[in-house]
Amino acid sequence: MINIVDELCYDLNHEVSQATNEIPIYKWEDEEKEYLRELPDDLLVPYFEENITRIVSKESMVIFRKCKYSVDPRYIGRTVGIELTDDEQHIQIYYNGELIRAHDITTHQFNYNPDDRVEILGSDLLKGRSTEDIKAYIEEHLSDYDQV
Structure with a gap:
């Protein structure tokens, strides 16, 4: 085209x-x-740079471009900032100016960081279980979800 x-x-x-x-x-x-005069390279930057904020859901996820990305459960209910990297292939999630998580941008519905997955299950469904038990549960029951 x-x-x-x-x-x-x-x-x-x-x-x-x-x-x-x-x-x-x-x-x-x-x-x-x-x-005609040459325009500055950054002429349109103010129109596209915006503060992207999200509130972390009860499932410890933030939505960006219709996909969900995980963060540590301690940020549930808090407002976080999202920044795109210069190559627009990754997002960085900040809380109070501190980087708390980075993810590759994908088209997958759910995008979990392995550490977040353990923390999320350990704070809810598998509360009180050891990290090893939680990892075994993930391996046994949740690996199929990675294909979705």
């Missing part, structure tokens, strides 16, 4: 215009280009 649009743009700018009876690329180079 991009190639088609690029070819069309090239063709239209290199043929005689019905409106001006001139070739647009030459008119631009000869008459209009000198009036």
